[in-house]
Structures are given as C-alpha cells and as structure tokens.
Amino acid sequence: MTLSEEILKQIKDMSAALLPPAEIAILLDTPTDQRDYFCDICKNHCSSPIYTSYHQGRLQTKLNLRKTVIKLAVAGSPAAEPLADKYMKEQSINE
Numbered sequence: 332m333t334l335s336e337e338i339l340k341q342i343k344d345m346s347a348a349l350l351p352p353a354e355i356a357i358l359l360d361t362p363t364d365q366r367d368y369f370c371d372i373c374k375n376h377c378s379s380p381i382y383t384s385y386h387q388g389r390l391q392t393k394l395n396l397r398k399t400v401i402k403l404a405v406a407g408s409p410a411a412e413p414l415a416d417k418y419m420k421e422q423s424i425n426e
Contacts, residue, residue: 339384346388
C-alpha cells in the first residue's frame with residue numbers, strides 16, 4: 332500500500348475530528364476486504380505512517396481540548412476544575 336502525503340494528511344485530519352479508524356477507512360474508499368487491516372494498522376503498527384498520522388491527529392485534538400479545559404479551570408469554571416484535576420492525577424500515575 333503506497334501512501335501519498337495527501338492521504339496521510341486526510342487520515343490525520345479525520346482522526347483529529349475524532350473519527351474511528353473504521354469510518355476513516357470508509358471515507359478513504361478503502362476496499363471492503365482491506366478495512367479491517369486498515370483498522371489494525373491504526374491501532375497496532377507503530378512503525379507505519381498510517382499509525383503515526385492517525386495518532387498525531389487524535390492526540391492533537393486531545394491536547395487542544397485539555398488546554399481549553401485547563402484555561403477554563405484556571406478561570407474558575409466549576410465544570411472544568413474536576414477534569415483538570417483528573418488530568419493531573421493521570422499524569423502523576425503515568426510518570
């Protein structure tokens with residue numbers, strides 16, 4: 332499977348919109364018999380450019396959302412403060 336930079340960008344953009352791999356495969360018009368393989372690559376093949384593009388998009392959105400939650404928590408948002416606290420605890424556990 333030869334991948335152009337354009338397809339990798341599309342994968343990254345769609346994953347940034349939090350679409351799951353199966354839906355991205357459909358939008359990319361991946362043949363039906365290769366969709367499961369595409370999903371497997373997105374989830375498990377860390378040396379693949381598909382994996383990298385998928386996770387870069389997903390993680391960029393995660394970063395942007397967390398930044399927003401933290402800004403809101405610092406500003407005193409009662410809804411954002413528990414989320415920010417949860418993020419801090421997750422970070423401590425993973426260190």
